[in-house]
Amino acid sequence: MTTLLQQLVYGLILGGTVGLIALGYTMVYGIVQLINFAHGEIFMVGAFGALATFTWVIPEGVKGTWYITLPLMVIAGAVVSMVLALIIERLAYKPLRNAPRLAPLITALGVSVALKEAVRLWYPGATAPLPFPKAFLAGNIDIGPVVFPKTGLLLIVVTIVLTTLLQIYINKSRMGRAMRATAQDPDVARLMGINPDRTIVLTFAIGAVLAGVAGVLYGIHLTNISIDIGFQNGIFAFTAAVLGGIGSIRGAVIGGFIIGLVKTIAGQYLPGGTQYDYVWIFVVLIAVLVFRPQGLFGETERVRA
Amino acid sequence: MRKKVATAAVLAAGALLITSCSTNKSETPGGNAAGGNQCDTSKGTLTVGVIAPLSGELTALGVGIRNSAQLAVDQANEKCTVKGYKLVLDPQDDEKNPQKAGQAATKLSSDPNTVGVIGTLNSSTSQTVQPILSGKKIVQISPANTSPTLTRGEDYKNAPKRQFDTYFRVCTTDDSQGPFAANYLVQKAGKKKIAVIADGKTYGEGLANEFEAKAKANGATIVAREKVGEKDTDFSGVIGKIKPLAPEAVYYGGEYGAAGPLSKQIKEAGLNIPLMGGDGIVDDTYGKLGGAATQGDLATSVGAPADKLPEAKAFIDAYNAKFPKDQGYSAYGSMSYDATNALIGALATTLANADWSDSQRETLIKNVQSYKQKGANGDIAFDQYGDSTNKLLTVYQVNNGKFEPVETGKLDS
Secondary structure, eight states: HHHHHHHHHHHHHHHHHHHHHHHHHHHHHHHOOOOOOOHHHHHHHHHHHHIIIIIEEEEEETOHHHHHHHHHHHHHHHHHHHHHHHHHHHIGGGGGGTTTTTHHHHHHHHHHHHHHHHHHHHHHTTTTTTOOOOOOOOSEEEETTTEEHHHHHHHHHHHHHHHHHHHHHHHHHHHHHHHHHHOOOOHHHTTTTOHHHHHHHHHHHHHHHHHHHHHHHHHHHHHOOOTTTTHHHHHHHHHHHHHOOOOOOHHHHHHHHHHHHHHHHHHSTTGGGGGGHHHHHHHHHHHHHHHHHOOSSSSOOOOOO | HHHHHHHHHHHHHHHHHHHHHTTTTTOOTTTTTOOOOOOOOOTEEEEEEEEESSSSSHHHHHHOOOOHHHHHHHHHHTTOOOTEEEEEEEEOOOOTTTTHHHHHHHHTTSTTTTTEEOOOOSSHHHHHHHHHHHHOOOOEHHHHEOOHHHHHTTTTSOOOOOOOTTTTESOHHHHHHHHHHHHHIIIIIIIOOEEEEEEEEEEHHHHHHHHHHHHHHHEEEEEEEEEOOTTTOOOOHHHHHHHGGSSEEEESSHHHHHHEEEEEEHHHHTTTEEEEOOGOOOOOOHHHHGGGGGTTTTTEESSSTTTTHHHHHHHHHHHHSSOOOTSSSSTTTHHHHHHHHHHHHHHHHHHHOOOGGGGHHHHHHHHHHOOOEEEEEEEEEEEEEEEEOOOOEEEEETTTEEEEEEEOOHHHH
């Protein structure tokens, strides 16, 4: 029983990370029908941006004061990710806005490889995993024999809060309405006085900020980052977005939690153990897609005229 | 750093161009710039290849191998060891990837002046390199491959059979290293419940299997056998699984890139037990990644600690004089130095009264086989399978982030 609860805790923590990243995939797909494979690397760069801020910007004296360091790192991670995403959108995706869908998809894969190699080449020491600071939130909350790392709890709470805020923003605000309109039909949205380019840029920016925040929290939780975290978690997040129904905010986060839980529970109880835990994630994905091709919360894809 | 590698590669390639245009007998004017003394290099340039990970997680180990080989080559050039020839080093990056290592081997073997290759670091990369170099009769001496199958075949315990007569290594193998670790952990440290984790690569799985068999024979219980990805950063699934089994120690088959974070996360989850690994985790990066959690962790490595042997002193002094502080010789530097010296020594014997050509390769292989000298790790000599006759192993323990030697010995089975 303890074991099950412990694995559930670990699963939820992983799920929180994956869910936060998955939001970026699902929003961008919803609005421009682009699977932004570079999104995982934006998450990775966000983590490296925060680490750089910690190493070189934050003065030695306050590094141990968590209520100064942590917000600064989160902001740095979010800003670095956002700026990067905007540059990528402007240089790589915007010129291909009206190209066949495959063109931006291949571009996204290219951007992903370029970002990873750029960090490896130019971030000092990034050829190996780098230690990430944790000093400010060390320790666990013990619930009986079950260990709940404080950083993991923070990750889950932040994921749920940000998702709720995002859902409210998209449903209630003016810009949110513009985003939904652009997703439904960019041409008609333009006729109604919406600037689709601005809306698309905003979508990329929000997705990137969430990925940047996820990157920092992930780094704090595991206290190590490497250039490979983007690809690995990106694939999980993409799977989560598809599982939850691509285009759906709620679906992405729930998909993320499902993946986290499947990974840890399968590693514990299913034959093959941790050797095969990745396999079970995709087994679940296939099973869901066979019965609900649009994903758990997705809508059947509209055919564009 | 990659830039430096690139520059070195370009220089080496340039040197090759000059020589390959006019076979290997051409004069290379100004070829003995290194050292500046007056060796006779009238017969041209010969290449010593290196295949090691010069980028990626294992950079520290790979750079140690490359620099130490460079040191041996430069010293040979200064001493005019190989009469009539100048030696150049051609380091190739394999990124610990078998496919890249294969490309590097193909590239090196296409050059008629490549006399031999020092490398690789990983047993998995050697599996692709061995047949390529063997096909061209090029000597390969590894400073670091520890998988026993590379020399003695799949059934190395019952029916050992030499795999490639071009392949040699100066380090001992996992079928000594794993049991040596098991003897220490079970008998000396008294750990009776052990969880074994491996990374799924040739080296990690092989080492973990050898450890597991011997630990069981010593009366320990293996409470779990788990697997992680070599690029994983989140080990919570595995840790959650082994924690309720209450192991007294974790044995990890793999390298420091995953082992450091693993050790840290084990302790953070409330399991206060040491992690033990093989030579793949012996690097100061392990302590940096794992932080204070690594205090008391254990590892075995091949050979005696380099800074304890009197023969090693000369190597370490020369190395530190030549290379900047941040590029230490790491776990395999002295091994690489010995391997390169074995190759150069055999080459000098081969070419004492002859000119280099493809027909000399058979003789070179024979001369490496019969090579016998004292090196930075003690005796350098090879048995009938190409393995080192030097079976020394050392147990290390982490103290303040650094591996400190505990005891050196041989596996007495």
